[in-house]
Amino acid sequence: MNARAGFFAKRPDALGTQNLRALAGPILICMILGMMILPLPAFLLDLLFTFNIALSVMVLLVSMYTQKPLDFAAFPSVLLFSTLLRLSLNVASTRIVLLEGHTGPDAAGQVIESFGHFLVGGNFAVGIVVFVILMIINFMVITKGAGRIAEVGARFTLDAMPGKQMAIDADLNAGLINEETAKKRRQAVAQEAEFYGSMDGASKFVRGDAIAGLLIMVINVVGGLIVGMLQHDMDFGHAATNYTLLTIGDGLVAQIPSLIISTAAGVIVSRVATEEDIGTQLTGQLFQNPRVLMITGVIIGIMGLIPGMPHFAFMLLGGGLIYAARTMNKRAEAKKKAGSITDVTPLASAAAATAENAEASWEDVALIDPLGLEVGYRLIPLVDKNADGELLKRIKGIRKKFAQEIGFLPPVIHIRDNLELRPNGYRIALKGVEVGVGEAFPGQWLAINPGQVSAALPGTQTQDPAFGLPAVWIDTNLREQAQVYGYTVVDASTVVATHLNHLVVTHAAELLGRQEVQALLERIGKDTPSLTEDLVPKVLSLTTLQKVLQNLLDESVPIRDMRTILDALQEHAPRMADPYDLTGAVRLALGRAITQQWYPGSDDLQVMGLDPTLERVLSQALSTGTNPGLEPGLAQTLMTSTQNAMMRQQNLGLPPVLLVQHSLRAMLARFLRRSLPQLKVLSYAEVPDTRNVKVVNLIGG
Known part of the structure; x- marks a missing residue:
C-alpha cells in the first residue's frame, strides 16, 4: 500500500514537468x-x-x-x-x-x-x-x-x-x-x-x-x-x-x-x-549541459559589465545561468561522491584484510577462467564499466543470443587488461589456452570486403579476425564512402565482439561442463520433473549425458530441444552404453530440425553424395575389426575428393552438406571434421520423408 502511495505521490510531479516541457514550443x-x-x-x-x-x-x-x-x-x-x-x-x-x-x-x-x-x-x-x-x-x-x-x-x-x-x-x-x-x-x-x-x-x-x-x-x-x-x-x-x-x-x-x-x-x-x-x-x-550554461552565463555577465550596456538585463540573465550551472554541478558531484564512497569501501576493507592475513591461503589459488578476454591498454575504454563501454553491452548480447540459439548459458566472460599485449591488441582464451588474437583500433572503422566491392580504400590492410576476409582499417571520414563502395563497415567493439561470438559458438562443446549440464537438467525438471528423474542417474549417468550433448555441439547441432533429446535417450539408453551410438540415436530423433537448419523451407535438398564404389569400400573398411580405420591412400583420396566437391558446392551457392548412409555418418563426420570443419555430414535416415533429395556433387566419382 505504501509503495502504491509513493508511486502516485511522485507521478504528478513527473507528469507536470513533462507537460511543462511539452508546452515550451x-x-x-x-x-x-x-x-x-x-x-x-x-x-x-x-x-x-x-x-x-x-x-x-x-x-x-x-x-x-x-x-x-x-x-x-x-x-x-x-x-x-x-x-x-x-x-x-x-x-x-x-x-x-x-x-x-x-x-x-x-x-x-x-x-x-x-x-x-x-x-x-x-x-x-x-x-x-x-x-x-x-x-x-x-x-x-x-x-x-x-x-x-x-x-x-x-x-x-x-x-x-x-x-x-x-x-x-x-x-x-x-x-x-x-x-x-x-x-x-x-x-x-x-x-x-x-x-x-x-x-x-x-x-x-x-x-x-x-x-x-x-x-x-x-x-x-x-x-x-x-x-x-x-x-x-x-x-x-x-x-x-x-x-x-x-x-x-x-x-x-x-x-x-x-x-x-x-x-x-x-x-x-x-x-x-x-x-x-x-x-x-x-x-x-x-x-x-551545465558547462554550456556556465560559459553562456559568464559571456552574458561580461557583456553586462561593458560601459553603456544595460547592466540589469545582462547581469540578471548571466547570473541566472551561472546559478543554474553551479546547481547542476553540485548535484552531479554529490552523486559522484556517493558512488565513490560505495565503491571505495569494499576495496578498503579488502586491502585491510589482505594486510592482516599475510600468510598464504587457499584464496591465493587462482582458478582458470572458462572464458577470458584480455585487452591492451588502448582498448580499456571499450570494456570500462564506469565509462559505459560499448563492448560490455555487446558481450551481454552474445551470451543471451548464444543461450537462445545453442540451448545453454555459456560461462561468464572474464575481462582484464594485459600490458604485455600490443596497445590495440586483444587475446581470447578458453580455459587458459589462447584460441584467438587480433587488433582493434578505437576511433577507426574496419571495412570488410565481402567479395563484391567497387573500389579500394586507403588505410591499414588487414583481415577480419573472425572469418579471415580481407579488410582495411579506415578513418571515420571514409565510413560512408566505404559503404557506398560495398564494404561492410563495423566499429572496433563490433570487431572484437564478432570474433568472440564466432569462437564461443565454435567451441560450444568445450564450454558445456558438468555444471552447465546439471543446470540444464534443473531447468527442464521445472516443467517435466519425471523426465529427468527417471533418466539421470537411474538409466544414464550425468557424464554420459554430457558427452552426448558435447557430440551434438561438436557437429553444430543445437541442444535447445532437450525434451526430444531426453526422450530419445530414455528410449535407447537401456540398450546402448556408447555415447557415440547414443548420439546417432538422438540425431535420428532430431532429424527434422537438423535438416531444417541447413535447408530451410520445403525445397529440394541439393547435397553432396558418395560415389557407389567409394561408399562400398568405406563400408567394408568400417566392418573390419573393433577399431575400424582407413588405409592412408584411401584417406588421402577421400580428403582430396571431398575438398574438390565442397569447392564445387560452394561455387553453386549451396551449403556444404554430405549425405551418406547412416552406418557411415559418424565415422566420416569425425574423420572430416578436423580438416574440413565447415562440412556437415548427414545421414539418409535423418532426412524427413517429406523432403526430396538431389545429389549435385559426387565425391570419388
Whole structure:
C-alpha cells in the first residue's frame, strides 16, 4: 500500500514537468506572435534582445559539444524558432522606433541604443557599412556553405543507406544486437538521412532573414524620415540622425545573433530530428549541459559589465545561468561522491584484510577462467564499466543470443587488461589456452570486403579476425564512402565482439561442463520433473549425458530441444552404453530440425553424395575389426575428393552438406571434421520423408 502511495505521490510531479516541457514550443510560438501584434515596452525589448543573444551563443556551444548525430536533433527547429524570434523582435522594435523615435536615441530601449552608439560610435554611416558587411558574411559565406554541405551530405547519406542497413543486418545475424536494437539503429539511419533534407530547407530561413533584415533597415530609415518630418515637424538632419541610428542599432542587435546561429548551422550539419516534440527537444537538449550554461552565463555577465550596456538585463540573465550551472554541478558531484564512497569501501576493507592475513591461503589459488578476454591498454575504454563501454553491452548480447540459439548459458566472460599485449591488441582464451588474437583500433572503422566491392580504400590492410576476409582499417571520414563502395563497415567493439561470438559458438562443446549440464537438467525438471528423474542417474549417468550433448555441439547441432533429446535417450539408453551410438540415436530423433537448419523451407535438398564404389569400400573398411580405420591412400583420396566437391558446392551457392548412409555418418563426420570443419555430414535416415533429395556433387566419382 505504501509503495502504491509513493508511486502516485511522485507521478504528478513527473507528469507536470513533462507537460511543462511539452508546452515550451506552443508558448514560444504564442510569444513570437504576440510580439508581432502587441506593442512592447522598451524594458521588455531589452530583455528579449538579451535573451536572443544568449540563445544564439548557447546554440553555438551546444553544437560544438555534441558528439553523436542525434545529440542535437532539434537544431533545424531551433533555427526556425530563432529566425522567427529575430523577425518578431524586428517588428516590435520597428513599431516602437517609428512611434517613439522622435523622443531620442533611447526610445527603443538601452540595447538598441548601445549597439547604435557604442558599437559604431554613433556614426550612422559606419553603422550602415558594418550592418551590410555582416549581412554579406552571413548570406554569402556561412549560410550558403552550410546549405551546400547539407545538400551534398543528403546525397551521400541516401547512397550509403543500403550499406548501413546491411551492417545492421550483419550485426543482428551475428547475435551482436537484438531486434529492438536493430530497429532503433534502422530508425537512426533513416533519421540521419532526413536531417540533411531538413537542414537544406532550414538554411533558407537564415538566407531569408538576411534579406528581410536589409529590407527592414531601408523601410525603417525611409519610414522614420517620413514620420519624423511630417508628423513631428523635425528637420531632415535631426530626423535622419535619430531614426538611422535607431535602425542601425536594431539591425545590428538582430544580425549578430543571426550570424552566430548561421555558424552553428555549419557546425552541426550532421544532426537529425527525433520522435520527441519540439518543446521537449529544446528544453532537454539546450539546458542539459551545465558547462554550456556556465560559459553562456559568464559571456552574458561580461557583456553586462561593458560601459553603456544595460547592466540589469545582462547581469540578471548571466547570473541566472551561472546559478543554474553551479546547481547542476553540485548535484552531479554529490552523486559522484556517493558512488565513490560505495565503491571505495569494499576495496578498503579488502586491502585491510589482505594486510592482516599475510600468510598464504587457499584464496591465493587462482582458478582458470572458462572464458577470458584480455585487452591492451588502448582498448580499456571499450570494456570500462564506469565509462559505459560499448563492448560490455555487446558481450551481454552474445551470451543471451548464444543461450537462445545453442540451448545453454555459456560461462561468464572474464575481462582484464594485459600490458604485455600490443596497445590495440586483444587475446581470447578458453580455459587458459589462447584460441584467438587480433587488433582493434578505437576511433577507426574496419571495412570488410565481402567479395563484391567497387573500389579500394586507403588505410591499414588487414583481415577480419573472425572469418579471415580481407579488410582495411579506415578513418571515420571514409565510413560512408566505404559503404557506398560495398564494404561492410563495423566499429572496433563490433570487431572484437564478432570474433568472440564466432569462437564461443565454435567451441560450444568445450564450454558445456558438468555444471552447465546439471543446470540444464534443473531447468527442464521445472516443467517435466519425471523426465529427468527417471533418466539421470537411474538409466544414464550425468557424464554420459554430457558427452552426448558435447557430440551434438561438436557437429553444430543445437541442444535447445532437450525434451526430444531426453526422450530419445530414455528410449535407447537401456540398450546402448556408447555415447557415440547414443548420439546417432538422438540425431535420428532430431532429424527434422537438423535438416531444417541447413535447408530451410520445403525445397529440394541439393547435397553432396558418395560415389557407389567409394561408399562400398568405406563400408567394408568400417566392418573390419573393433577399431575400424582407413588405409592412408584411401584417406588421402577421400580428403582430396571431398575438398574438390565442397569447392564445387560452394561455387553453386549451396551449403556444404554430405549425405551418406547412416552406418557411415559418424565415422566420416569425425574423420572430416578436423580438416574440413565447415562440412556437415548427414545421414539418409535423418532426412524427413517429406523432403526430396538431389545429389549435385559426387565425391570419388
